Amino acid sequence: MQRVTIMDVAARAELSPSTVSLYxxxxxxxxxAASEAIARAIEALDYVPNxxxxxxxxxxxxxxxxxxxxxxxxxxxxxxxxxxxxxGKQRLQVMLSxxxxxxxxxxxxxxxxxxxxxxxxxxxxxxxxxxxxxxxRDSKVPVVEIWELGSPTMDMAVGFHHDQVGHAAASHLLxxxxxxxxxLGARLHEDRRAARRAQGFVEAARNAPDVTAxxxxxxxxxxxxxxxxxxxxxxxxxxxxxxxxxxNDHIALGVIFECQxxxxxxxxxxxxMGFGDLSFSAAANPSxxxxxxxxxxxxxxxARLIIARLAHLGAEPEQAxxxxxxxxxxxxxx
Amino acid sequence: MQRVTIMDVAARAELSPSTVSLYxxxxxxxxxAASEAIARAIEALDYVPNxxxxxxxxxxxxxxxxxxxxxxxxxxxxxxxxxxxxxGKQRLQVMLSxxxxxxxxxxxxxxxxxxxxxxxxxxxxxxxxxxxxxxxRDSKVPVVEIWELGSPTMDMAVGFHHDQVGHAAASHLLxxxxxxxxxLGARLHEDRRAARRAQGFVEAARNAPDVTAxxxxxxxxxxxxxxxxxxxxxxxxxxxxxxxxxxNDHIALGVIFECQxxxxxxxxxxxxMGFGDLSFSAAANPSxxxxxxxxxxxxxxxARLIIARLAHLGAEPEQAxxxxxxxxxxxxxx
DNA sequence: TTGAAAGCGCTAACAG
DNA sequence: CTGTTAGCGCTTTCAA
Numbered sequence: 001m002q003r004v005t006i007m008d009v010a011a012r013a014e015l016s017p018s019t020v021s022l023y024x025x026x027x028x029x030x031x032x033a034a035s036e037a038i039a040r041a042i043e044a045l046d047y048v049p050n051x052x053x054x055x056x057x058x059x060x061x062x063x064x065x066x067x068x069x070x071x072x073x074x075x076x077x078x079x080x081x082x083x084x085x086x087x088g089k090q091r092l093q094v095m096l097s098x099x100x101x102x103x104x105x106x107x108x109x110x111x112x113x114x115x116x117x118x119x120x121x122x123x124x125x126x127x128x129x130x131x132x133x134x135x136x137r138d139s140k141v142p143v144v145e146i147w148e149l150g151s152p153t154m155d156m157a158v159g160f161h162h163d164q165v166g167h168a169a170a171s172h173l174l175x176x177x178x179x180x181x182x183x184l185g186a187r188l189h190e191d192r193r194a195a196r197r198a199q200g201f202v203e204a205a206r207n208a209p210d211v212t213a214x215x216x217x218x219x220x221x222x223x224x225x226x227x228x229x230x231x232x233x234x235x236x237x238x239x240x241x242x243x244x245x246x247x248n249d250h251i252a253l254g255v256i257f258e259c260q261x262x263x264x265x266x267x268x269x270x271x272x273m274g275f276g277d278l279s280f281s282a283a284a285n286p287s288x289x290x291x292x293x294x295x296x297x298x299x300x301x302x303a304r305l306i307i308a309r310l311a312h313l314g315a316e317p318e319q320a321x322x323x324x325x326x327x328x329x330x331x332x333x334x
Numbered sequence: 335m336q337r338v339t340i341m342d343v344a345a346r347a348e349l350s351p352s353t354v355s356l357y358x359x360x361x362x363x364x365x366x367a368a369s370e371a372i373a374r375a376i377e378a379l380d381y382v383p384n385x386x387x388x389x390x391x392x393x394x395x396x397x398x399x400x401x402x403x404x405x406x407x408x409x410x411x412x413x414x415x416x417x418x419x420x421x422g423k424q425r426l427q428v429m430l431s432x433x434x435x436x437x438x439x440x441x442x443x444x445x446x447x448x449x450x451x452x453x454x455x456x457x458x459x460x461x462x463x464x465x466x467x468x469x470x471r472d473s474k475v476p477v478v479e480i481w482e483l484g485s486p487t488m489d490m491a492v493g494f495h496h497d498q499v500g501h502a503a504a505s506h507l508l509x510x511x512x513x514x515x516x517x518l519g520a521r522l523h524e525d526r527r528a529a530r531r532a533q534g535f536v537e538a539a540r541n542a543p544d545v546t547a548x549x550x551x552x553x554x555x556x557x558x559x560x561x562x563x564x565x566x567x568x569x570x571x572x573x574x575x576x577x578x579x580x581x582n583d584h585i586a587l588g589v590i591f592e593c594q595x596x597x598x599x600x601x602x603x604x605x606x607m608g609f610g611d612l613s614f615s616a617a618a619n620p621s622x623x624x625x626x627x628x629x630x631x632x633x634x635x636x637a638r639l640i641i642a643r644l645a646h647l648g649a650e651p652e653q654a655x656x657x658x659x660x661x662x663x664x665x666x667x668x
Numbered sequence: 669t670t671g672a673a674a675g676c677g678c679t680a681a682c683a684g
Numbered sequence: 685c686t687g688t689t690a691g692c693g694c695t696t697t698c699a700a
Contacts (some may be wrong), residue, residue, distance in 0.1 A: 005693055016671045021695060031669060046472075051449040052395060053693035055386040056676050063429075072411045081406055084432060093446065095397075096430045098418060112427065115385040138380070224617035250613060257619040260594075279584060280614070283558035285591040339677055350687045355679060365685060387677035390692045671700080676693105683688080 004045045012041035024049065055117060064306060065095045065113035066122040067106060069191075074278055075295045076124065079146060082299025083122065090307055092119060099124075101190040107132045114139050120306040126150055126157070127192060142309045144302045147293075148193055149323055156309070158301045158322045162193045165291055166200020168328050169245040169273055172289070174208050176271050176334055178243030181205045181213040184230040184255065185247035186222035188215070194247040197275065201245055214238065222247060227254020235262070242270055243334075249274035249281050252288055256333065260285075271334035286332030294324045338379045346375035358383065389451060398640060399429045399447035400456040401440060403525075408612055409629045410458065413480060416633025417456065424641055426453060433458075435524040441466045448473050454640040460484055460491070461526060476643045478636045481627075482527055483657055490643070492635045492656045496527045499625055500534020502662055503579040503607055506623070508542050510605050510668055512577030515539045515547040518564040518589065519581035520556035522549070528556075528581040531609065535579055548572065556581060561588020569596070576604055577668075583608035583615050586622055590667065605668040620666030628658045 010017040015034055023030045023038045030038070041047070055061035064087050068076040084094045095116065097109045106123070110132050113121055120142040126149075133154060136143050143155040148162060166183075173181055183202060188195045198215050205213030216234055218226045227250060234241055246252040252274030259266050266272050266286055274281060277292035301322050344351040349368055357364045357372045364372070375381070389395030398421050402410040418428045429450065431443045440457070444466050447455055454476040460483075467488060470477050477489040482496060500517075507515055517536065522529045532549050539547030550568055552560045561584060568575055580586040586608030593600050600606050600620055608615060611626035635656050 007693080017693090018672080018695075019670055022670085025695080029669070034669080046469075048445060048448050048469075048473075050390070050451065050693050052386045052389040052451060053676090054695070056384070056390050056678085057693075057695035059676065059695090061386060070415065071405050072408065072415055074406065074408075077406045077411055080430075081404065081432065084430070088431075091446075093450075094430055096414075096418070096428055097422075098415065111382060112425075114382050116427075117384065117386060135380075135382075139382075224614035228617050253614050254617050257617055260619045280558040280587055283562050283588050283591055285594045341677080351677090352679075352688080353686055356686085359679080363685070368685080384677050387692090388679070390694085391677075391679035393679090393692065669700105672698090674696090676695085679692085680690090681688105684686085 004047045006047075006049070008045055009038065009041045009047050012045060013037040060117050060119060062091060063093050063095050063116050063118045064120045064122065065097070065116065065118040067097045067099060067109050067113070068124045069101045070098050071096065075147070075276065075293060078295035079299035079302070082296045083303050084299075086300055086303030087306065090310075092306075101187070103127065103129070107135070110135055114141065117141075119310055120144065122146060122302055122306075123154075124148075125192060126153065128154070142306060144305055146298050146302050148196075149321065153319070153321055156302075156305045156320045158298050158305065158324060160293065160324050160326050162196035163200030163203070165275065165293075165326055166197040166202070166245075167204040168291060168326070169197070169275070170201045170204035170208075170213070172273065172328060172330070172334065173243035173245065173271055174205065174211065176243070176267075178271050179211050180238060180240045181211060181243045181245070182234050182238060182241050183213070183215045183245050183247070184227065184234065184251050185215060185217040186220060186226050186230075186251055188217045188247070189219065191247070197247060222250045224250055224254035224257060227251035228258040229254070231255045231258040231262075235264070244270060244272050246272070246274045249276040249278040249288060249290055252290065252333075253280060253284060256284055256286070256288065267332065267334050273334050277329055282329075282331065284333070289331045289334040290329050292327045292329055294326065297324050338381045340381075340383070342379055343372060343375045343381050346379060347371040394451050394453060396425055397427050397429050397450050397452045398454045398456065399431070399450065399452040401431045401433060401443050401447070402458045403435045404432050405430065409481070409610065409627060412629035413633035413636070416630045417637050418633075420634055420637030421640065424644075426640075435521070437461065437463070441469070444469055448475065453644055454478065456480060456636055456640075457488075458482075459526060460487065462488070476640060478639055480632050480636050482530075483655065487653070487655055490636075490639045490654045492632050492639065492654075492658060494627065494658050494660050496530035497534030497537070499609065499627075499660055500531040500536070500579075501538040502625060502660070503531070503609075504535045504538035504542075504547070506607065506662060506664070506668065507577035507579065507605055508539065508545065510577070510601075512605050513545050514572060514574045515545060515577045515579070516568050516572060516575050517547070517549045517579050517581070518561065518568060518585050519549060519551040520554060520560050520564075520585055522551045522581070523553065525581070531581060556584045558584055558588035558591060561585035562592040563588075565589045565592040565596075569598070578604060578606050580606070580608045583610040583612040583622060583624055586624065586667075587612075587614060587618060590618055590620070590622065601666065601668050607668050611663055615663075616665065618667070623665045623668040624663050626661045626663055628660065631658050
């Protein structure tokens, strides 16, 4: 596969391989004349460095391993994109894996990830098996946990508190004068962050006087169809419901469609809100009140932490925890 | 980073390193007794193989590099997920990159990908720069082009013909008795596959008697908001329009919402169809007629081709081209 | 600023 | 089925 090596480049530039190596790693430490000769040789030979050889010799690669529940989830897709963009600027490569919400698989994925002696590992959420923690601790690789804040943190963390999202949703509905509240959730048993939002919602609601709050859930992944079904169940079981928060915008969209079909007026009779601010939410009819998690920012900040850590590898690692917060977008549906 | 090596494992199992190596690469070629001893040693030492060393020695890694326009796009997310699942079963790792529809970046991404001596490279679409083609040809790495069929193919390809999608959409609307057709598209200048769908649509429509067909487009990425805007423009410029095909379901969703707001009856006055069968399409009100591209299947087939090629590395490489087709889902909106 | 030398941890003939 | 022996292509002291 690899034909041209650093030796070939060195020979053509009439320099030693170590100088060429230095040219790649610390360009400033090489004289202008040498740099130019090397650049010319690379060009002429169409040299492609072998990063595996480099990683092996350096005992560490420029790979950042990212493990998310699913890329099909728009939230994580956004974060992965941002991470990739920011890390790419530093010539760091992303190696992606997904657990499909099977936390049990994470350990194997981490083990494989470590086989590449990654420069850093990015994990979603805070709940990881003891073995996973040990593996990562022993490897001494920088770790960033994303999309969830709380305790305990392994190393660095970037995200927000999901119970606060639940609180914010409940507060908003209460403020709109709603008293019979429902949280509609999908796959709450697997999606711990959604479950925490649900919990936070119910807690906050029940602290208010004369307010009831319940959770209705469905085991399937979130989708508009599940949302429509959940609304049906909600109306059946709690005919007086006047405020609904959904575990995400897909569910909320299904609720909107189902309300249209059943003639339930939003927001007059029922206030609806979602989570995610997905691409359709602002354009919906009525437009959807929702809470926007800063998926992009999470990726950017995680990348920043990694890059900073890599820059001060010798120094005392600082255990950064970044709360990115979230934003409530009040629109027509409430 | 890496402490425990294959030598440590060998020592503890009282075998030679090469036997341990064999144990990983060809488990069947190792005796049961040896296997057990090795397994025990691995367990006891918590051994994590160094894949870079392995890749260097073998002159090829178990990395498959995938380059897509964007993971935020549900289509590619689905394919990437399937690829990852299938490749993972063979202990092949996915290294993901995105071009954000800047074809110009692809060459650099391919160059970097090749630095890892990947087992295969997966590219989206068929249009690649001459330099990219040369790089890949010289590297002799298996290449799979996905999500588009046509000519020319570099090596292997899995996808479908996007002009056929356009044809199918036009035929469907014509069959429903529609005569004043419009294709609403987003970012057609960057998304070549959407552009080909638009072309196919117009071509097929104009072949029918008494039928008109036009394309209206917007430079921004596809979203429901863009869809709503495009419908406004469509109604303004072509008040008689009775059939609309959209470059994807996001656009179509925006069209549905905007029609609700403007009191345009779907499908009575206007037939609407999309492309993608996204998660909300079946639950929409009215439910959305759409064309479903087999994103998952594309990933699975691409993985299958890669695995097959890897299994017969010596043999004459067969230039597989797989047409996955697509499915028209007739629902209420038409 | 550049070069020589010694591996990094593993695979891959080949021999036994 | 197992062991011996050379590297894979690069980085990294250490000297010059």
